Amino acid sequence: MSTKPRSEMSLGEKMQSVPKPILYLVLVLLTSLPLFKELNVPNKPNEASEDFYATVMAVPEGSTILIQSDWTGSTRGESGGEFESLMRILMRRKIKFAVYAAGDPQAPQVVKDSISRVNDERKLSGQPGYKQWDDWISLGNLPNAEAANQAIANNVQTAFPGRKAIPSTGGSPQDVFDSPVLKGHTKLSDFPLLVVVTASNTATIAIERYAGKVKMAQMVTGVMGPETLNYYPKQVVGLVVGLKGVYDIETLMEGGINTADPHTIKDDNGKFQGKSVEGFPGELNKGKATRYYPTLHFAFALLIIAVLIGNIGMFLAKKEAGK
Amino acid sequence: MYSSLPPPLFANLWLGNQYRHTGWFGIVFVLTMVAFVLMNIRRAKTGRNLYIRRIAGLNAIDEAIGRATEMGKPVLMVPGLSANLNAIVMQALNIFAHVTRIAAKFSNPILVCCNDAAIFTVAQEVIRDVYQEQGIPESFDPDSVRFISDRQFAFAAGVSGIILREQTAATFFLGEFFAESLIFAETANSIGAIQIASSTQITQTPFFIAACDYVLIGDEFYAASAYLTRQPILVGSLVGQDWSKLLVIVSIMVGIGLNSFQRINTKYDKTWKDGQEVDAPEHTRKASETFTYILLNPQTNANDADIPAIKLRPEDKRPELPLNERVTKTDAEAPK
Amino acid sequence: MNFFLDIPPATFWNNPSGSNALMIRLALALLIGIAAIFVLLKAPTNYRRPIVGVVTFLSGAFYVMLYLWPVAISRNKGIDAPRNPVEGVAFWLDDAVPVVANFTSIVTAFLLGLGVYSLLRVHGRKVMRKETDWVFSVVLLSSMVLMVFAGYGDWYSRLDPIKAPALELRENWGPINYLRDVLFEGMLQQMDAAMFSLIAFYILSAAYRAFRVRTIEATILLAAAFIVMFSFMGSVEAAWGHMVNPSGNIDNFSNNFTLTEVAKWIRGSIQKPAIRGIDFGVGIGALAMGLRLWLSLDRTGGKS
């Protein structure tokens, strides 16, 4: 950073020292304005997202899966979209779920809010609502992720002692493990799938502690993608990473994993199987990602241009110095 | 998968083959590394002086503190945002103890910001020890070690506030940093402080690289205290860690060799099908049929009794508790 | 009277809730504990390190044992009796895990007072001495008190298991619930998000300042970053894809050069092993450090 007044600077130096406030202002504009305009962006879902979608779609209807949800308002942008798209799929396929948080006391409340939001949009489109106790259960929060996962891996029921909820039929609160959702579920292997929706390193902790005791899929934020990718597909069968991942899922919910995809496999009777999975065409599949993804382009563009300007400036300055 | 498994190793060790669920190999591997570390600590204690290569970031510590002393501004240290007290924090505090020692010599003000009560407690302890050991306990200000907040971004806001108001001249961010890493780094950078940083969260390293003057990558962080203090115990354990890394390297090389060799060979051998041996259909080995795969993918679910390999034999059947002694699920809560 | 009442057998370790026996034992336990503190206060200096060492070792030993001891397979919890001592221990460990698992968070919770004490001291002093910005210390302390008040008030109003469900609906809220909602949902959560999103700005300025193609390393880093970012930009990705592979048939060899494929390849073949390489080292470092702490080999503070 040169210290002389801008007036005396050469073009090269100017280009290298654009004042921060200006950069920031441009960023604000570029991330605000496009939000008011519907834009359509082509998309090619990546493998990890496809595997996630296929895994969730392969869970038999009516069975109960376990969800660990460790995100709060601060990562609403990514985790919120992830969780809601997951909810949409589960509710449409009538898959029951028990959701718990490992570490963050607010997570359960955030989850409840987002479930009720999805529920409302279902009611609007005339579908039946998803009832607590009958269709899903909140197991609340366990302090300290390491300990929590250690205990759950050991035995799910004893890990959540004295958790009670009011049956949908009303009356006094009863043990959640007597609910239609969790009846007869005691160990991790009783659940066909565990989905970890997280914005923190509880993703890794879960992998460390559960160690293949249950089939695990994860929905993580963009920043955790690279690290979590280490565990895909060995320890994590399906992986949704950040906004792009959510956009993938929303795309897949619309079109399914296309049977016209050359990579789909026919079995001996020529029936499509393997990766081909149907979607929910026509239903409300577009969520946060569809809204944000186009705007992301402008932010990226700004970053790239800023870096380019800086470098061009550097070369110009070098040239001038050479003269 | 189970059908292609050889008869279980350690099959009748104690009751049934319990080690099948963790796999004996993993345990042996870990214990070997443990042995390496302990062995080398012993070696180092017996006075053999062991070599450590130069680590760039660490030579900058003195420079940074010197700069702070010139400017008479405080040195800021943050031992990461670990959820609770663990070895990473302790490691960071070990390094900070060294930093404090130098700062104390020049009677330079320091600031340690903690995000957890337990971490705060240890930090108090460690930093005070340093001053006592330097023979100037009176110049230790208990308020120089602070608990800011245990909420990630409140902590971030608080610390960057401190950085901006105290105009810290040198900042040390060592330990477990997450998203907030760049908030600290850029704030400190904007006031032109010298920064030495490292995060055990690898995903944060690029941001420290972008914004800090010196970055310890990966386990240079663990090497640091050994490098700085040359304590035999630390040096020894560092050598032990290197041996363990070599163990990993070697086993990867061997494994790859084995794998590649097995994959190019056609498979004629027997497999296990519901308990007895049968001829396997001839084909090139699939990944799941290589020795390494079988070695490294033991049956991981101890609870699952449906797997023939670990189903209890009739004679293994457990007696049942008399009814009046049966316990409810909640009794597992009992401290035994 | 409920015949199906499902109370565990009374052992030495537990008594029915609210019974005098329980109260007496609780009191005794507390007394013994406090007595222990006074005994420890008298402990001669040269015993201190060993005492701490033993405590640390024992608490670590539990998990080490849990790892190394053969696990009881397909145990029917609460019904099966152990077949022999080995399995007896396995059962004991199995049952003890959920208890021990909570110790860390409980003990840390008790320590919280120290943290709060530090806060109060730093800011209390500022207010007392009217140091610069003491007003803001007042702001901090008062908003803290407010949150505590609202938080516990809200919690208390939800204690009753019968009334609690009603409070799910906002109509039934009292002022305390509203206050808590504004402070927590309205402000705290939003401030979290705000601080978090600040990073976006810092990334921009850091990238603009630092990402210059001066060295080979910087150039490599930059190139990789750009490819990945472009691969996230659906439109760019599509345009480029159309250029290298017009037919769009992913069986064409040229399909390997679409941004998605290239980025995928970089992640799979370079980023993944690179991170893994570092990660192995970090993991081993943690293992060694953990070992030294467990056996109290370290002199904390790294005294030289």
Next chain:
Amino acid sequence: MKYETIRLIFGALATVGLYSVLYRENKMYRFFEHVFLGLASGYTLVAVWTETLKQSWWDPMVGTQTENGVPGQPGFWAYMFLLPIGLMGYFVFSKKNNWLSRIPIGIILGLWSGQQLQVWWNRYGPQLDDSLRPIIPTSFNPMFVPSTKGLPKIEVDAIKAHVYVSTAVSNIIFVITLLSVLSYFLFSFELKAKFMQKTTLLGRWLLMIGFGAIFGSTVMMRFTLLIDRMYFIWVETVWQGILGQK
């Protein structure tokens, strides 16, 4: 004005207040920073009881009464011993007996350290396994992984059982990266040998590619959160909240 709107406005104000630090450190930021810290520590003081001690200490210790048909649980009094242990931490400020505070610390550290043996293998064992990749192709024709377009499953399996030249090459690069990075982090060996120096240099370069890729995907997330904030301020608060548009 609706309650939701008021809540939204509070949030928006706080957000803008914190953003103001981007221009320079100012009174407004200082105010919201301290509000933030106050609320956060206040919340911690609430959560420590309602979220931690109540459910994992108090309830199991005193047990629960049988109420409206829900069987009660007995109390396990031994939990009480944890309280004095916690109290020992408070000796940290005492000049003479601060060593007592090392006992609770010792317990916490011990519990953490003890888990590391198990954790190491759970976390890195599978990664080790995944790193053992065949580097000798089993089929040179075709050189690349052939398409499995509409093939019967058996043939697909047959195709997948092979290692193709392209796969082998990628695997070789994978392995070279992994090993050179690993060797970059060897500290106790003098890198006299030219070869070793070359490897570690290569290791560093490959690391940079890795970091670049990480940077790319992290940037995505950070920007997303900013976009979400902007959505919160402009759309949710101003557009829908204050202006009451849909």
